[in-house]
Amino acid sequence: MADATPQTTFRGLPLTPEQDAEVRHYIKRKKQHGAPWDTPELGAMLRDMLEPPGNDDGGLGATVDETNAATERATASIDETMEPIEACEERNAAMETEGMRGPRR
Structure with missing residues (x-):
């Protein structure tokens, strides 16, 4: 697999190759079913990928x-x-x- 760079990733976002593949798979699956792909679900997925996880371990x-x-x-x-x-x-x-x-x- 080619390296993921801002020039080659979805919308130029700083995604890892795995994250980029997951986004592209999501879009492909939505298109195959004739559903809109630019959804709030995709936005949430991208936010989760780009924001570091919070400290939810409760101390x-x-x-x-x-x-x-x-x-x-x-x-x-x-x-x-x-x-x-x-x-x-x-x-x-x-x-x-x-x-x-x-x-x-």
Whole structure:
């Protein structure tokens, strides 16, 4: 497939080759069915392609960071000289304790 450049993409938009192919396929399908292709649906598709996705994870990054921090604190309470099973049990207990404390502020 040829590189997608503003001179070769749909309406000169900065689309990736995959996005350009998707737009052209949409138009071709609409024309085959005799339907108008320049629709609000096409406009929405192009907006989605051109605008970066929003941060809709609902603070997932903060949750992951807090979980990692809790894991590090729990792991720090384990003595290297412990038996593996004992160390695992101590770590699990420390994680439960961290979980009961809730998020740090």
